Amino acid sequence: MSLIVKNVAIAGASGNVGARVLDALLNIGFNVTVLSRMSKAFPTGAYVKVVDFNSAESLSAAVAGQDAVIDTTFSLDVETPLRLIDAAVHSGVYRFITSDFGLDPDLPGVHDMPIFGRKKASYEAVKRYAAQNRLTYTVVACGAFLDWGLSSGFAGLDLEGKQASIFGDGNNVVPWTTLNDVGIATANVLIHPHETLNRPVYVHTVFMSQNQVLDEAKKGLGKEGWNTTYNDMDSLLEKALADLQAGRISASVFEVQIQYCLATKRLAHPWARDDNSLLGLKEWDSDKVKELIQSIAHKTA
Structure with a gap:
């Protein structure tokens, strides 16, 4: 061939x-x-x-x-x-x-x-x-889609309402790609x-934890007025899988499974092998993440 x-x-x-x-x-x-x-x-x-x-x-x-x-x-x-x-x-x-x-x-x-x-x-x-x-x-x-995750709320951030739903402790660093x-x-x-x-x-655009993404949101949109909730991902996953088995299907049943992975280091962490240069990508710095957050927030405002 x-x-x-x-x-x-x-x-x-x-x-x-x-x-x-x-x-x-x-x-x-x-x-x-x-x-x-x-x-x-x-x-x-x-x-x-x-x-x-x-x-x-x-x-x-x-x-x-x-x-x-x-x-x-x-x-x-x-x-x-x-x-x-x-x-x-x-x-x-x-x-x-x-x-x-x-x-x-x-x-x-x-x-x-x-x-x-x-x-x-x-x-x-x-x-x-x-x-x-x-x-x-x-x-x-x-990894996870960076821009889609921010604009859809999947990444746990409501940029307009300044609400943050954190997966676990929010400290697990994972790949995000636009x-x-x-x-x-x-x-x-x-x-x-x-x-x-x-x-x-x-490949990745950035390696960041959810808390680091939230920090950039606070820098870009202002630190005041944020309401942050920390979620027990073990119990959320258990409920999602039970709902799935019982036929109670919803978007959250599937989203929680991915969010659980993002909160769990053994399932999601920075790549040991990096193909960015081979495939034409350049890693972003935190300022570009902040600018992306600002642009998404302005579109939804």
Whole structure:
């Protein structure tokens, strides 16, 4: 199989991650095919194929002739990513990038969280095919999404209301990566197919604890008026898993599992291996984090 990647198919290109990956691919100059459930507008330069993600035949036909396939879809469905991986193998695709974009998949315990069941299944599938020399793969480990986490409240900060919900003691230092940096790193994987062969790559915009992020918020938005709550993540996780088992499904059931990981050093900590320079990223200083917080707060005000 060729090491030169020119033709790239992407699934999930209208999502938060997928849109950034698509932009980065087009900026580099790849021939990009967007796999979409329906006809819709995408940036100029992208070719759109309407596919049936429930059909192995439709997916195999759609990725025929592609050098790489990138999965940026996000859902709890396990079968769709596995079907996409199988289609890539069937059509002789060289490189597959899984829809992981999170914590280190090789850390024991990470993929045991139910929320990561989809990622676990995809990782096991690409490793199995790689061992048979039928596919190569890359997983992009980026920690938590910095800008999305701040704007959505997932990072525990309500910037407008000055409310902080801290995971545990808030002191665990973890990787945070902006969506734009995730897009750039993912596209650049395909420029370095040998260096990124059959492994996770590890990128970050910053390594910070939740308390450090809160400190930057206070610097940028003023120290007065903050209300901070510290959460017992063990009890929150226990409740979330009980709710999940009982079929009481809510967004918090899934968010708590990730937040628990971010509070737990054995599951989330600064990468031992750093691929920032390989994949075109530069680490931010704390001032840039403060500026990002200010810009997000001004948009929501």
